[in-house]
Amino acid sequence: MQFAPERDATIIVVDDDPGIRASLDSLFRSLDLRVKTYSDPSEFLASDLPSGDCCLILDVRLKASDGLEFQASLGQSGINIPIIIITGHGDIPMTVKGMKAGAVDFLAKPFTDEAILHAMGNALKASRRMRQIAQERTEIEQRYERLSAREREVMALVASGLMNKQIAGRLELSLITVKIHRASAMKKMEAESLAEFVRIAEFLGIRDESITRYHKNG
Amino acid sequence: MQFAPERDATIIVVDDDPGIRASLDSLFRSLDLRVKTYSDPSEFLASDLPSGDCCLILDVRLKASDGLEFQASLGQSGINIPIIIITGHGDIPMTVKGMKAGAVDFLAKPFTDEAILHAMGNALKASRRMRQIAQERTEIEQRYERLSAREREVMALVASGLMNKQIAGRLELSLITVKIHRASAMKKMEAESLAEFVRIAEFLGIRDESITRYHKNG
């Protein structure tokens, strides 16, 4: 497997060691990749996120802050970038913590060009996957936001397998009203079949709580 | 969070150091957990797998064989046990490799009782989750095996969102035949609604290849 980084990919380096920043910068630039370097997480946060695929190469030991904490905060704030952690003075517990927190790789300094490029390749692949899924999720969530409250109720019950008549009973509506909301919901969600509608609901985790039949896990 | 290991859990220790085996054995037994110790992976493989929740505490450095390779071979052969790796002479690359391969935790010797118990608690939780999912998958696969070839074809097309009439066209069958197979498939899969039927198909990854509409990833 060779290094075949996607075009328009951006490598972000956060390390307070200017030497590391410079050497990584020249390494990636020699492969026609965009590179942004920062000496501190706050600098990175103040900047715009790249639009295309990207990955973050992060030093765990930073003067001002802790790289692992920064990693955790990124994860919590929904910023989803594959992270390669590098360290000059790492140990096993730190490595475990970083990997558990979802790092794609964890490299001890000094590392070879080959090692960081290999890690970068995997990270960009992960970025691609994550972005695709995130994009799909965003699209579907935007559609879902356009549903009215009633339509959402009906959608949840339809996805739970209830018949229109049963839904009408639960919501104390007439059968026709349910049909209207159901059709409207399917149209807004751009579902062309009930099967697709169910899968979309599943993807969004929408199901009526009172109906437990099958599949809490997934 | 306290240590609340499930009852009937089994801890498997594979380490060629008799001292480690003895101390882990007494530690876990003091908590009323079942323990099985082995000095070598082959010994463990020759024994029966525990029926309840369990986890494997594995030393990476074994006289006869490599713990990481053993870990990989377990994963490939479908044996699904949460693994806690322990090591006397570990380094970062080894830790990364172990974690990437799915280890629940990675501890450097010497470790405290608290550390190994904490790891064990997480491992048993993972075991519980994995076993539940595996059991559900097995049940559903067994049901699926009872379907005839035709019923499977029809199921795939139903799950893809096609109407009975369209399915009949594709398979060159009459409408009634499709309805019969569809009803039979739903009965055998124990699906009480189309929504449930679709979710079961999704769970099994069943979809007609010629129908790409929505959701390759998930």
Add this chain to the structure above:
DNA sequence: TGGCGCATTAAACCAAAGTACAATAGTCCT
């Protein structure tokens, strides 16, 4: 060879889903 399961189809029928047109009423914004 007779029974069993599978596959196939038909006729007839009922239930459910979907659609079209029409109407009323409330809210929110301009």
Add this chain to the structure above:
DNA sequence: AGGACTATTGTACTTTGGTTTAATGCGCCA
């Protein structure tokens, strides 16, 4: 006040879906 959106229901009609009963043909197994 008028317009837009949502919610609601009704009637009427068409299309699908689902079930029952019945029949035919095939391959397999005891």
